[in-house]
Amino acid sequence: MGYFDVKIISEHFDVPEAKSLDYYESKGGYRMARQATKTAPAEIHAEVKKSNLRGRGGAGFPTGIKWGFVPKDSETVYLVVNADESEPGTFKDRHILFWNPHALIEGMIVAARSLGVRSAYIYIRGEMLREAPIVQDAIDQAYAKGYLGERCFGSDMHLDITLYRGAGAYICGEETALLSSLEGGRGWPRLKPPFPAVKGLWGKPTIVNNVETIANLPWILEHGGQAFADLGVGRSGGLRVVSVGGHINKPGVYELPLTVTGNQLIEEVCGGMRGGRKVKAVIPGGVSMPVLTPGELDVPFEFDALQTDERIAEVEVSPGVAFDLGGGKTLRTMAGSGGVIVMDEQTDMVSAAWRIVHFFAEESCGQCTPCREGTGWLAAVVKRIDQKQGRPGDVDLVASIADGIAGNTICALGDAAAWPTLAFLTKYRGEFEAKIKSSNYKPRATRENKAS
Ligand SMILES: Cc1cc2nc3c(=O)[nH]c(=O)nc-3n(C[C@H](O)[C@H](O)[C@H](O)COP(=O)(O)O)c2cc1C
Ligand code: SF4
Structure with a gap:
């Protein structure tokens, strides 16, 4: 069948x-x-x-x-x-x-x-x-x-x-x-x-x-x-209605068994990648959810299968900031809202990350400080990296801002901004660093750095 x-x-x-x-x-x-x-x-x-x-x-x-x-x-x-x-x-x-x-x-x-x-x-x-x-x-x-x-x-x-x-x-x-x-x-x-x-x-x-x-x-x-x-499978019953968008041949809404993996979804359900290009990244359930790399797509897009995986747990994003989402629980990502976004090899991951954090900064209700201030700062610093105005240390700065938001807010919008940011930094760090390396940023002349 x-x-x-x-x-x-x-x-x-x-x-x-x-x-x-x-x-x-x-x-x-x-x-x-x-x-x-x-x-x-x-x-x-x-x-x-x-x-x-x-x-x-x-x-x-x-x-x-x-x-x-x-x-x-x-x-x-x-x-x-x-x-x-x-x-x-x-x-x-x-x-x-x-x-x-x-x-x-x-x-x-x-x-x-x-x-x-x-x-x-x-x-x-x-x-x-x-x-x-x-x-x-x-x-x-x-x-x-x-x-x-x-x-x-x-x-x-x-x-x-x-x-x-x-x-x-x-x-x-x-x-x-x-x-x-x-x-x-x-x-x-x-x-x-x-x-x-x-x-x-x-x-x-x-x-x-x-x-x-x-x-x-x-x-x-x-x-x-x-x-x-x-x-269904394991502790999850039924099928799942997913919406799939991005660089695939057949974007749309599909009702699928929970056993379908990310690779099957792209190749067998959505007709493969547009223009025959390679997959670079997949967001499995709306932009609040941490992004997956091509190596992580051979997993059913199901609640538990996506959630528990040890591979990412040990990764340190930057000194003192671990990619440890959810009170010490090891998470790879989550099935979230069922909104799958597929990105091909031509995608600029820094720009993609900026688009996401900008959304959360715009949508924060402003009630709690870590989210109101933190999402604004995330958007500002990721934007400057993206626009080749990044400064040395910006990757660690972004990681520490995200870490300060996660788990410290009234509602989960704070986590929704922090988690994907940490995932982008962990999995596509090289792209952030490359943009900072080629940055046009010049520190303003101050008495201190003039003297040195
Ligand atoms: C920032 C934010 C936005 C949300 N947006 C939606 C939404 O648009 N639709 C939705 O069903 N749940 C949304 N949720 C989840 C809801 O709070 C709630 O968990 C859900 O409606 C419960 O329904 P369920 O148990 O059938 O999933 C959102 C959660 C957060 C933190
Ligand atoms: S975490 Fe939720 S309650 Fe707090 S400012 Fe953000 S959106 Fe508002």
């Missing part, structure tokens, strides 16, 4: 009428939502736990475990779908929203039944001008059929879904910032704990899940959690 034969969410991508409720129902859609309204909440939860479904928003946290953090007998529980998708290189949720909005709504009904939710929200990125009306149409169609609102499918369940449009801030994809924004406040992350599952929207228990995470639920209910777990 080829990679394209097994599909859960993407089966009807590219079919023009796929977004209509009639088409979705003609393919068996909404049967699981109807069934969920008659199923005991704990039974659904047990299947989700069994499925090994892990969050597709970035961290890969097990969904069934997250749902279990909601305090028992909570009177009000909210469900919020994170459709903010602003991580550079990532465009898979946008595709799901465009082609299969009813899978998301059906998944929300399944989740709401299990969690006892009466009000759910979809927080959609403000720039998704094309997708927002499609999702709103799908919600309206579901209301018109009696699948949402009072007595969903004629049952005793009540569920309202509200589509809320963000205003274009990357930080509003971070779950606590998203909740602040949804409450009408500034999109500032909050310290965790308490986690949203305990204290979230308007102080009530709230489950925040990614679009793809939720869209998998109807399949899990239909085929059983075990079948979903069996599709």
Whole structure:
């Protein structure tokens, strides 16, 4: 069986009428939502736990475990779908929203039944001008059929879904910032704990899940959690929807088994490198994730396989700064948001690093000092290296700034800026040093260096 034969969410991508409720129902859609309204909440939860479904928003946290953090007998529980998708290189949720909005709504009904939710929200990125009306149409169609609102499918369940449009801030994809924004406040992350599952929207228990995470639920209910777990590998169930961009022949959105390696993804799924050039670097899951070299691509692009590897752990980026990401845990990189970026041999890695740190400096919410100041300095120093104005010692300076940010901030945007920087420095250090060597920087004349 080829990679394209097994599909859960993407089966009807590219079919023009796929977004209509009639088409979705003609393919068996909404049967699981109807069934969920008659199923005991704990039974659904047990299947989700069994499925090994892990969050597709970035961290890969097990969904069934997250749902279990909601305090028992909570009177009000909210469900919020994170459709903010602003991580550079990532465009898979946008595709799901465009082609299969009813899978998301059906998944929300399944989740709401299990969690006892009466009000759910979809927080959609403000720039998704094309997708927002499609999702709103799908919600309206579901209301018109009696699948949402009072007595969903004629049952005793009540569920309202509200589509809320963000205003274009990357930080509003971070779950606590998203909740602040949804409450009408500034999109500032909050310290965790308490986690949203305990204290979230308007102080009530709230489950925040990614679009793809939720869209998998109807399949899990239909085929059983075990079948979903069996599709996956190890502690990760199911398939993964990835968006692939960069210097490959066939960029796009693909739903793939978790066993597919980086090399297979490039050669067998994406038709190889553009112009027959060689691979130089691959970012596996959005620009927050450390970059991989060609020698590291023979690994499944799966949560655990990408995360634990000893090879990089011992590397010292610069004196006193180790490439040790995540509280002493040895990480190579992470599967992140599923946004794969492939770079060929002609890519200038210093310019690529600058583009990434510049993004984070622009998007820092400014709340905590290491991130606000550190990302600005990272961008400034990497920019001067890139523009041949680098100074001796700049590589170590960049490493020490990144090291000062990592692990010292309120939310993970700080790590998201620091980790890729340290990876670029470790793996492509020669390119940074070469640019500094050919720098046009001349120290300004001071009394001290005039004298010497
Ligand atoms: C800076 C930042 C941006 C994020 N952006 C998104 C996003 O756009 N979409 C998303 O689903 N998760 C995003 N996340 C992760 C969310 O905070 C959260 O973990 C996720 O929505 C949970 O859903 P899941 O368990 O289904 O993955 C972001 C995290 C951070 C730190
Ligand atoms: S780490 Fe950055 S984005 Fe996150 S709260 Fe602090 S300043 Fe804001």
